[in-house]
Amino acid sequence: MILDAVDLRDFYASSLGSIARRMIRRQMRALWPDLRGMRMLGFGYATPYLTPFVEEAERVAAVMPTRMGVLAWPERITEERNLALVAHEDEIPLSDLSVDRILVVHGLEYSENAHLLLREMWRVLTDGGRLMVAVPNRRSIWARTDHTPFGHGHPFSTEQLNKALRQSMFTPVRDARALFFPPSRRRFWLSAAPAWERMGLRWLNPVGGVTIVEATKQIYGGTLAGEKIRRRFYVALPAGGAAMSPAKATEDAASSDRSER
Secondary structure, three states: OOOOHHHHHHHHHOHHHHHHHHHHHHHHHHHOOOOOOOEEEEEEOOHHHHHHHOOOOOEEEEEEEOOOOEOOOOOOOOHHHOOEEEEOOOOOOOOOOOEEEEEEEOOHHHOOOHHHHHHHHHHHEEEEEEEEEEEEEOOOOHHHOOOOHHHOOOOEOHHHHHHHHHHOOEEEEEEEEEOOOOOOOOHHHHHOHHHHHHHHHHHOHHHOOEEEEEEEEOOOOOOOOOOOOOOOOOOOOOHHHOOEOHHHHHHHHHHHHHHOO
16 A cells, blocks of 8 residues: 555654654764765655755655655645656656666655666666665564554565665665654654664664665666556646645656657
8 A cells, every 4th residue: 555645744743753853863964964065866755854954965856656646745834946856766857877866765665666666766866876675574563553654665674675775776875764663643653763873773773663765776777678668757846845646646657648649
């Protein structure tokens, strides 16, 4: 089951979601402490984690898959400054070698074809670029409770994620974990979350709720035998910054495809 953009927005607006974002973002920032002068792309529902990079990176954009829908981002901005768009996961409307850093959150676990998604990330990433993927950890309690986004979609072990990356011409280089506190909305557990994170990072690393892996691009990786090169098209964000439903986004994409035949 894939959650839509509104469900994900509402989770991160909650107390539990806010603390989860802070703990995950801390580990991401440790891996990518300085992105000045770089072009950055977020895929999936990555916007809660992109915000710190907006003023630092040269350019930041967010792509949400059509099945998820899209919300304007950053919030409380004019339509002219919207940095979010919707696209099919294997047809990102960006040029080859156009992005220095890609962050995938709430994307890979919801993908209909993880290999095609990762190959599309490979295509738009520069030869010296890096990819960071955050997924629910299969061994964690977060992957077994469905009242958070991390309990939906396909969870991964670190070994499974590394294998998927290697099969898509990436080389995993570093990993991290986050979310060691229970996924509870109770005030006691939320207030104790920082202490749980410190303890978990030291003694409970294999069972963190989220696995984060950084990977580099294998520049000798060409199109694999049997891989289909697909025509690309753009899907526009609706005026006014409103959310576009997954069904509407898919319908618009299909209409665009038929009109060009």
